[in-house]
Amino acid sequence: MSLTQDEDRRYAIERSHFDSVAELRQSEGPIYATLSPVLIERHITSKLGQIEGKTVVECGCGTGQLLASIAELGARSYGFDISEGMVDLARKTLAKAGLNDRVTIETMTLEHTRYADDTFDLVVGVAVLHHTDLLESREEVHRILKPGGRGLFFEPMRGNPVISLFRSLTPRLRTPTEVPFSVRDIAFFMEPFAGRASQEVYLTGLLSLGVLALTKSRRVFGLLARLTDPLDRTLLALIPYLRRLCGFTVLEVVK
Secondary structure: OOOOHHHHHHHHHHHHHHHHHHHHHHOOOHHHHHHHHHHHHHHOHHHOOOOOOOEEEEEOOOOOHHHHHHHHOOOEEEEEEOOHHHHHHHHHHHHHOOOHHHEEEEEOOOOOOOOOOOOEEEEEEEOOHHHOOHHHHHHHHHHHEEEEEEEEEEEEEOOOHHHHHHHHHOHHHOOOOOOOEOHHHHHHHHOOOOEEEEEEEOOOOHHHHHHHHHHOOHHHHHHHHHHHHHHHHHHHHHOHHHHHHOOEEEEEEEO
């Protein structure tokens, strides 16, 4: 499929950035190595369900950490990333875990995958949709899912002023082409699916993530999360408007 000039430019920016991130991750860059495993475990791995024998793909597979968990659970596992550096890093992660022969990884974009229609029981992604053209990516996720198949995504949101300040102060941690989700983006992405749900997380819980980033202590994070998680659920139930101020959203869709 031919790309437009804008797409080609955006893909070049994304590839360059994540090739650089792959080099950083080789030496365990601080914020990526500290936050990502915790967020993935809490909000994706814990929601995978029974996937043994299922066909699963991770979009934007990054370091391969989640792919390894998926393969260990007995799924027929696939993954892809726009960055060749990340694909190489994912292959090393899987080889180290003795799983490289159980996972097929390729270099491609979410908007233009090479999979056949109705291929996957589950499509997962961590902080990948906000790097894409949302119309094209939702259509592609819908196309490659089997009827009744499920999509599970974890995405950053942009409505919180503290997060906006952090983003403005740390531009090198992200690409200039990415756009974190708004409440409208959540509704837009889920629109074509028969089943849809979102759960916005980390309102007061942003404090626990900040402490985790600074201390790298899962124990301290866990203690704080026991306080902030129920508080966030209560606040969001009472005042739904506060959804837009959360740090992240977990999207679950069914074709």
